[in-house]
Amino acid sequence: MDAVFSEDDRPFLNEALLVDTGERRILFEAHQYINRETVRSISLGKTQGLRRGMEVRRTGRFVEVPVGEPMLGRVVNLLGEPMDGKGMIVSDLKFPIHRESPTLQSQIVQPEVYETGIKVIDLLSPFIRGGKVGLFGGAGVGKTVLLMEFIYKAVKVYAGVSVFAGVGERIREGHELYEEMKRTGVIDHTVIVLGQMNEPPGVRFRVSMTALSISEYFRDIKGRDVLLLMDNIFRFVQAGSEVSALLGRVPSRSGYQPTMFSEISEIEERITSTESGSITSVQAVYVPADDITDPAITAIMPHLDTVVILSRNIASKGLYPAVDPLRSRSKLLSPELVGVEHYEVARKVKETLSRYNELQDIIAMLGIDELTPEDRLLVSRARKLERFLTQPFFLTEPFTGKPGRHVALRDTIRGCRNILEGKYDDVDERKFYMIGTEREL
Incomplete structure (x- = not known):
């Protein structure tokens, strides 16, 4: 909406302007000076009932x-x-x-x-x-x-x-x-x-x-x-x-x-x-x-x-x-801010998942049996990490039937560290899916 004011009473930018249509009041915000007297403003509501020639009043303040x-x-x-x-x-x-x-x-x-x-x-x-x-x-x-x-x-x-x-x-x-x-x-x-x-x-x-x-x-x-x-x-x-x-x-x-x-x-x-x-x-x-x-x-x-x-x-x-x-x-995520243990576990988790990501093409073409024993073990741990990092939400309880979990950071660090160190190498990866802490295994 363009509105004309006298040059010495021109609204400041972002000032709230008011138009009364008789049925309701419409608020505008001054955004641009077209010339010394004309101000272009943006509507902050529906503009039904607005007509050319209506009076536009200054409020002298921002929208509050x-x-x-x-x-x-x-x-x-x-x-x-x-x-x-x-x-x-x-x-x-x-x-x-x-x-x-x-x-x-x-x-x-x-x-x-x-x-x-x-x-x-x-x-x-x-x-x-x-x-x-x-x-x-x-x-x-x-x-x-x-x-x-x-x-x-x-x-x-x-x-x-x-x-x-x-x-x-x-x-x-x-x-x-x-x-x-x-x-x-x-x-x-x-x-x-x-x-x-x-x-x-x-x-x-x-x-x-x-x-x-x-x-x-x-x-x-x-x-x-x-x-x-x-x-x-x-x-x-x-x-x-x-x-x-x-x-x-x-x-x-x-x-x-x-x-x-x-x-x-x-x-x-x-x-x-x-x-x-x-x-x-x-x-x-x-x-x-x-x-x-x-x-x-x-x-x-x-x-x-x-x-x-x-x-x-x-x-x-x-x-x-x-x-x-x-x-x-x-x-x-730096050792000075989160602590050395948190930083090292996070770094090793990312390294493991990154290496697993690199091996995906080989697994897709040749199968997991063609990997070296070390890489097969890494893939197994990476898949367990992927599943351990899932968890049920409180918000989705009515849809999934699984109660939500709030997991303390120390429990997350301990669980990931134990997976990386091989404590759960003999545990089926499916048991890590949608759990809270490792105590639920």
Whole structure:
């Protein structure tokens, strides 16, 4: 929408603008100056009823959303308005969705392991408390299931607060998410913020900022440790591309908006630990056509402390979570930060799985009997490791009939070390599938 103001009363960029159609009020956000008097803005809601010549009013502030304890257990939209039919949210405090990232002096940079209780992640791609984690994968490899499991662990194990941002979510998925959270009993400690797939691009582009502001309240005012989950950050990039096209910007050669890097940075730089508390972010990242070299993917990756890549090939074998242990990585995985034992076991696990991967073609063409005795033993241990690193989730209990497992990191390290050292060479590999610790063998 283009609106004309007097030159001395021109809105500032990102200011919230208001149009009253008589039936409802529509909120816009100023994005671009066309000339000294004309401002181009992006709609933050449906535009039915909007007509040329309507009055546009300045608000003199950024878009603001309610924050605080009343938000827990609620499903809200970009503006913090309820979507769950539970009535209005009464909160005395509001935060703008545009906020400065914490100063360098107030940030805490001492890395600390955030245990998830998921073996393959804790061992090979450990999370950093107050860090940023990306779950990369194509459609149908388990990104959302993993996110839901993290919410369950954050509430049940750490007694923390979770904020879920559904960026470009399908309406069906948003409903399923809400019902699943009610079933598992985590909804009372969670805020769900949805900018659904049918919403205008401005809504999908800004909904992650609403979730961030709510998270910052619990971190800065309440001193809580917050788990912020975004599904899907790639949809944020797509929405930014649509907004960029509406503003008339020329796309880059790759087809994305020229401001993509700065838009991603604006989100990522606000996610950090401070002296008050921490925000640990887990972001699902859809990989278009399974192309990990896509410009949007490569723009997101440098901001992340941990990269977890979900593999369609591993999922096809029935190995869940379908984490690719050789392509996933974490900045935390060094002997100085996780300890020598953890680092050495993780390194040997990766070496064993890498060598097994190299032998796959020989096994496929000639059979396993053509391998040397040493390689046959390595293959046997690698297959046991693959299966030991699977585990049942609490979220999937109703579908699999297997109770979920939360496995302590020390138990994961001990189990993998014993497999590598040959303690279980005589045990059938099938017994390692979907168990928690080695004590279940």
